[in-house]
Amino acid sequence: MRTLEQTTQEVLELAANHFKVADGSLHAGDDFYKKLGIDSLQALDMLSRLENHFQIELPDYEVQGVSDFKTLAERIQARL
């Protein structure tokens, strides 16, 4: 079982990889809309990648209104 820290780290790495930004440039408290300059559809696209990676299903409503990596990782952790 992953710890929340591990989950958060994996979310950050996956997001960096998905949006092609340098590893280590994203942080747990970052607002991903702002930091990555993405819109809500691109955020949904990222969720599919996260679902595949963590082998979970995240309903859309679980992540609507979430905009920082930390909360996103917590929502994922709750479903692991």
Place this chain on the structure above:
Amino acid sequence: MLDLRKYSSIGESLREALETFPDEVCLIESDRGEEKLRLTYREFKERALPLARGLQDLGLAAGDRVSIIMTNQSKWLISAYALFCCGGTMVPLDFKLKPEEHWQLLKHSSASVLITEYGIWRQLSASPARAEVPNVKTVLVTEAPPDADLLGAQRWEKIQGSGEPVFVPRKRADIASIVYSSGTGGSPKGCMLSHENYLAQCTALTAWYPFWPGVRYLSILPTNHSIDFMVGFFGPFVCGAAVVHLRTLRPEFVREAFAKYQITYVTLVPLVLKNLQKGLQARFDELPASKRRAFEAMRKINIALTRNQPRLALSRRLLKQVHEGFGGKLEAIIVGGAFSEPQTLQFFYDLGIPVINAYGLTEGGTGVTVNDLKPFRADTVGKPLPGIEVRIATPDVEGIGEVAVRGKTVMAGYLNDPDMTAETIVDGWLMTGDMGRFDSMGHLQLFGRKKNMIVTEEGKNVYAEDVESAFEGLKVKEFCVFAANYIWPQRSMTAEKLVLVIHLEQGQAFTPELKNEIAARNNRLTNYKRVHGLVVYADDFPLTASLKVIRKVLAQRLGNLEQEKVVLPI
């Protein structure tokens, strides 16, 4: 299609539709590419009537308000029909709101019953705001796991009354639903829409764009939105058509659904349309040079042959692969909810995919003007729908003024807000707050807003005043939020932004700490509600005798400053 003149309510029309098209498919539900459910009108009725009876057994009576907070799915529509059978008034809320926002609107609407999904209910029931909303007496939740703690709710699936429900008739003037067009945080704007509004709107829309049995409408916009309720439920049902729901609106599943279900119509907001355009363009750019040349040649031929009107059969042959990607049956993409850029609309039309650009607002019963494709115009929002009067109030020398709307589709008013209603509906005319003018062909063109609000590309209305609560307690003398377009009119309805205007105390410096505090508060707002710029204003704000900011005057004063010089990024 049913002749809607014969019916006096949504419930009565739907009841007739269920009897008229028993063997037609009315609903398809898919989750992550897998079909989960397919219902005929008969099967829909068999699920809805026991629920209606169950709601009556729980005491639901005519006029009682029932809120639905669900993602687009079959149980949303079944619940809506059941509540209309009971004579209830629907309060559909956006499932994407935060729990405290939901509770605020549940309180404002005086809903006594809430129907929601278990996952959403878990978030709602954990919110402290629940305690402040005693009016919600009954909560039904769908899809709760077998051993789940229902947290005071009842299982939707178990609400099965025995025997036929008593159908409760409603009059055309009765309120069918309370739809929140915007406004959480400040003053909720609950549009009271009558049965007449819906019946008139449906008649007007289907006069130009009818549905028929066999049509498959892909319902992507949330059904709480007036557009989707009309074209993704009521309209298709009274025509015997089918609605396709996707439980997960990830772009890859949406793309797949077009082909898999051979979608006939879909309504998209500009953001999604632009995303589709980007994806298609990327695929065109990847074509090898020879194929690319052949494709461009076909596109040019299509453009020449569809100049005066769409010719779907021809376009489907000329640009076969593109059309097959959309399932080969797509009649048109309806675009609404916000303003679309003409080049995006033109991109699709050039591919032989008609784009029906429409303009409307919840207060006007949804659609006001629609492009009739005779011929296609990317630069306008079309002509007034049959039965809807549109005029330009107090036009300037260029003919631009406020768009005003009159007709049977105009709402009854805002719930519990006679003042705002009186400001908005003047002598029977709905003052939209949007600035426009008619061209010589009778098409409406839009040029900006008169109201201090923005509409995002996702179709979200954001009133500047509603965002101010996020900055309450900020250590400055005073502050105000404005739509940049309201202060510095751009004659544009795209890329609209909000700005925060602050006035510091005498001798107070604009410190990095204050800037960080503003940024942190801004980040706590839902992303589409955030302000994008900051103005540090040097003078006192103009105030009324009761010390309220006179926004109009302040906006005029700010308008004398140069936007580029005074707006700082946040």
